[in-house]
Amino acid sequence: MEGVSRWYGRSPALLDLDLELSNGEFVALLGPSGCGKSTALACMAGLQPLTTGAIWRDSTRIDMLPPERRGFGMVFQNYALFPHMSAQRNVEFGPRMQGAGRAERARKAAEALELVQLGDYASKLPSQLSGGQQQRVAIARALAVEPEVVLMDEPLSNLDAALRVELRTEIKRLYQERGLSVLYVTHDQEEALSLATRLVVLRAGRLEQTGRPEEVYTNPASAYVAGFMGYRNLFSGQVSGAGHASPRGRTAGVVVDGTRLTGLLRGGAATSAPGAPGDPVSVAIRPEDVVVGSRGGRGNELDAVAEVVEYHGRELAVQARTAGGSVLHVRTDQHVGAGEQLTLRIDPERVLVFPGAGAGAPGGEEVGRGDDH
Incomplete structure (x- = not known):
């Protein structure tokens, strides 16, 4: 993200944000409600247009591309599953939008559900799954498109304390085993410290501090x-x-x-x-x-x-x-x-x-x- 700003009328949500995600990094955007972290993720995903600035994937500018052509997988806070579709069909949706044939998308969905340990729940509707299981399906759907980067917008905030810890460990496992690159939004410093390889603290749409978790934890740059x-x-x-x-x-x-x-x-x-x-x-x-x-x-x-x-x-x-x-x-x-x-x-x-x-x-x-x- 190069000089990215996003304004809503006269109110800036992001101001001249420069942010680079390297291959294999797990970067957590951290800050309170209203600091711009979800806006940054939405701009990256293509869900919000930029007011100024540009977004690049290597040497290719992508901020003018539609979301489905940016090569990202997205996990939302509220799961965003299709209620009338089984877990299998929900996970197949991404590969289908990519033009995959029936056999290929079924294979990709089955593999992704196995990765999140839900292979036996493929035929279940979202209403038949717990909140934690629904979020696992959402993660499987993001992985099924074989994304270059996975974008996660507070994926654990709607879960109870025990489930948050369980899924936090699951996300870390998937990151390590699959060699993913992740941009992760959270307001929870414990969650950010346990998951991320780098923290980015935002304040009023601007970058306040970035560094390895232990650096930011030990030497905060400001109060x-x-x-x-x-x-x-x-x-x-x-x-x-x-x-x-x-x-x-x-x-x-x-x-x-x-x-x-x-x-x-x-x-x-x-x-x-x-x-x-x-x-x-x-x-x-x-x-x-x-x-x-x-x-x-x-x-x-x-x-x-x-x-x-x-x-x-x-x-x-x-x-x-x-x-x-x-x-x-x-x-x-x-x-x-x-x-x-x-x-x-x-x-x-x-x-x-x-x-x-x-x-x-x-x-x-x-x-x-x-x-x-």
């Missing part, structure tokens, strides 16, 4: 990206003073709601001065990096009260409130009760500091299902 990579605690603060050099970078002192913390500079601040005292910053902390303990340990220390405690099996999810009034999310394997006074410690290198107040954190943007248009 906005940090919000999608598990940094649930996002605060606005001010610079209180310069810090020191550490193996992971430079640190700075910050103040958040009257609480003094030391954190690791990220974004533009990581390569420049941390700013003058009082300059605005955004602070990001993962819940699992907050340690419940006693005073005297290494790192930032603060007092808080546990307000809400949720049991999550091996650990507890705790919502605590600091003396300064900030809500802090904590994950711990220690016993904590609601109303309990807590001492919390955070390693300074686990506190990320980004320049600018708010710095684009996802607060206020719904992270969930919805129409990206």
Whole structure:
């Protein structure tokens, strides 16, 4: 995708997006509802026209071609199966549109259904299949056309938690065994991390960060990206003073709601001065990096009260409130009760500091299902 933009009236859904998918890559487009990820996929598939820009497959420009001539397989969020057709006939539809004869399309459909472990369900109608089975049929239909690229638009979001995990593993297996190239849309960072070989985080139609999952997870480029990579605690603060050099970078002192913390500079601040005292910053902390303990340990220390405690099996999810009034999310394997006074410690290198107040954190943007248009 080269300089691709898509406008709806005066509202841009994509702005000058450059995106390259290499052979054998699994690229996940990640972001909240409304960031443009589904629009990007629809433009790639030919379901939406471009306002500006071009789409190329190797040296061939394809954005003027109809969807069926682009060489892509498509898996939709809502399955999009023909209700009056059996699983076999649904999967045969793509090869039939390609002009395959009856015997050839039957063979391709049977092979694709076997790949998704539904060979015994070929005669079933969609209404006779579970949601997970219907999505497997949709995946088989995409594979039956032997596509160069498979496009997937939030294919697991309509399934329950257990089925999502099961089908996630199935998609990864198919990707690895078949050597597929995949462009995958999701708002779920866990899903993206587990499946993709590269992440592309979009914000308001623009590319915010791209890289290998471990790179984006460990070194988010902004508070906005940090919000999608598990940094649930996002605060606005001010610079209180310069810090020191550490193996992971430079640190700075910050103040958040009257609480003094030391954190690791990220974004533009990581390569420049941390700013003058009082300059605005955004602070990001993962819940699992907050340690419940006693005073005297290494790192930032603060007092808080546990307000809400949720049991999550091996650990507890705790919502605590600091003396300064900030809500802090904590994950711990220690016993904590609601109303309990807590001492919390955070390693300074686990506190990320980004320049600018708010710095684009996802607060206020719904992270969930919805129409990206």
